[in-house]
Amino acid sequence: MANPTAAMLVIGDEILSGRTRDSNMHFLAKELTRTGIDLKETRVVSDDPQAITGAVQALAAAYDTVFTSGGIGPTHDDITAECVAAAFDTPIGIRDDARALLAAHYQRTGAELNEARLRMARIPEGAALIDNPVSVAPGFTIQNVHVMAGVPAVFEAMVASVLPTLTGGQPLLSQTLRIERGEGEIAGPLADLAADFPDLSIGSYPFQSNGIYGANIVIRGQDGAQVDAAMTRLSEMFA
């Protein structure tokens, strides 16, 4: 059976301007591969309501699960919650359960639960909260979309809360062989191998450093015996 599919949406001008290098995509990609959920697409869009709403609608319709990262803090440029609510045509407002989490936290720390901080309690109707063990302000799940923070430590903690609630498929197994020959030399036999194992994904990733060049051949699949068989053939071909 095919694995469930997923997409990721990264929201933030700071990624697109090159100020910040995103790390959440790579983290999520590895976690989903371990879980047996196929990450099929990621998008990065700017802090623009139309861009966010449009991307949420497109990805939620095309894939089983969508993960978003960024734009759920207290400042004026944090507009993700409103945009996701709009994408599903759902009302959004300050919710008592989210407000209670924040109130308890700020009471403990002695800070004021002011208007800006209250923005973080704005949750679309019917959404389930996602626990934030790092800085309390919750993410949320609405339909098949999980809305999470952009700060890596918080994003990673929220992913850890969400993943156990999802049904994964077969984890993708992978084996790699490093071959120190030009891709152009190995491409022919490699294409034959790929044709003989249609259920596997066989990728060739060239490298070149310090005068040594070649390619890492990665064989991926859900069936360990097939991956083994293809890797044995590959090793014999280029022994």
Next chain:
Amino acid sequence: MANPTAAMLVIGDEILSGRTRDSNMHFLAKELTRTGIDLKETRVVSDDPQAITGAVQALAAAYDTVFTSGGIGPTHDDITAECVAAAFDTPIGIRDDARALLAAHYQRTGAELNEARLRMARIPEGAALIDNPVSVAPGFTIQNVHVMAGVPAVFEAMVASVLPTLTGGQPLLSQTLRIERGEGEIAGPLADLAADFPDLSIGSYPFQSNGIYGANIVIRGQDGAQVDAAMTRLSEMFA
């Protein structure tokens, strides 16, 4: 006048599986910001013909310029050139100028220009070649789409060839102030500042490390005097 817009399309299963961490997106983002071209969106898709063709069509229609990365080597999983040709309904075949580049290169290195390597001379009709000073096999430009290699050293060299041919706008200027207070405390005054400078983008990027927390406030815009004025106000607000 508004700057030209751009999108990037990263092609490759290895990014979506978490095997490889993409670096081309961050590199291109920085280069475009320096050039005065606004990167509005990036997408990562897998080595799937429909996904690649669909993304090329959507992005080429929505933005002034599109940059792709990955999938133009000699192996069976390199299908980008075919998919871009299909996106523009353009015939593709081995082109004499590209074949001549490869033939000269392999003659010099003593390797054979075999069938697999010849795949790298497949160029859509009417496309212009993009120089590859690193490993010779060219990229190409068709309409508003620049098709480049995924290997970072080659991608970066190709971007250096392409950027001077594009018309940039005003480079985006940016200034940053580090404020060691919670975002929730500064969000109110920050929203007022953003409202007073509608032509500027004012972003708040929280950090938290070793018990110190706060936010970097980044003010971006094309008009240096306005950026200066907003930064002066910001410094006074949180002095």
